[in-house]
Amino acid sequence: MDISIERSILEANDSVAEELKKLFAEHKVLVLNLISSPGSGKTSLLEKTLSDLREEFKMGVIEGDCQTDNDAKRVAATGAKAVQINTDGGCHLDSKMVRDVIKNFDLSELDILFIENVGNLVCPVEFDCGEDAKIALLSAAEGDDKPEKYPRLFQLAHAMIINKVDLLDYVDFDVAKAAKFGKALNKDIEVFEVSCRTKQGLDSWYAWLRKQVALKQQ
């Protein structure tokens, strides 16, 4: 693509993202943009988090998918408000899509808004959706070299969640190596090892979430 076109698209996106950041700051809503390959477990992580913390926080979800509202239905089954964006084949969410659906939420009622991006380790990374932090997910079935091969997400993310650690006995995945690649790209990245299936490690993720909400609501 012509670089000047690409730049103007990203500048337009950033300008709307700034509007959103002000709106979210005003209402002290923590906004987290979940980014991963298809099938790393973003929706499973949300299902667990929304169920386990439902007494503690008021949470909403924007679900991004190329097609179907399967994920919004899964998430809504926990009782949380979920709004689906179908990109109709588009490879990422952008700030305008988020702005278009934000009126469906009463922000004064929310502590956390999760944005589940389209499953894609590349394109969503460049499009700020007004979030406080990007959260990178990686499944233990995907290979420990993913931070090295798709570095941009891990450079920008505040947390890296290695999911499906219940599969570690059956796959060639070195958790220490993946974490080392992540930390080499971004020394401040928090690394969590979890299994949404067995619930292993979710408590550390919840503790981190509590800290981020407290910081946002200061």
Added chain:
Amino acid sequence: MDISIERSILEANDSVAEELKKLFAEHKVLVLNLISSPGSGKTSLLEKTLSDLREEFKMGVIEGDCQTDNDAKRVAATGAKAVQINTDGGCHLDSKMVRDVIKNFDLSELDILFIENVGNLVCPVEFDCGEDAKIALLSAAEGDDKPEKYPRLFQLAHAMIINKVDLLDYVDFDVAKAAKFGKALNKDIEVFEVSCRTKQGLDSWYAWLRKQVALKQQ
């Protein structure tokens, strides 16, 4: 993105892809474009295929990655010629990138050229690289709903390879359901269930490859 810009990018891509198709037809080289999420096992499938069929076919590989030449090294270790394209963060290969590296191969010496695309279920689908067929890979750890959620690839692919079936006992993945979604999108798609780890199912894939080479060399 402005639709007219997008159209002109795709038209320019198609025009170079046509040039490549003529070149590949002239040399009777079967060209297969492997597309999947990051970590579905494209490189593992190539390692097995290149090793197991090395006496039978002359094969080359174009490796696409955002960063690193890890995959080209893995593939070259089988003895096959491999050329790496680093997209420097770009989310797909295109026909111009393929044209730029094709001079590294002696096409008159090749039976099969594999193009391993950037790990991404969305963007690579629209960019024809001059291939005879797109091959969709899906790992059993990714979820059986992927054809439904990312339909475009499965509509266009000639084959759908469900890899990592050795994990089926440990994940919630219904092979019949995934195959049914694939077939609903594209009744002619061939479905293979394989494990590159245990070599289960690879023989059917090899039989299909032999048939495609024979058709191309008629």
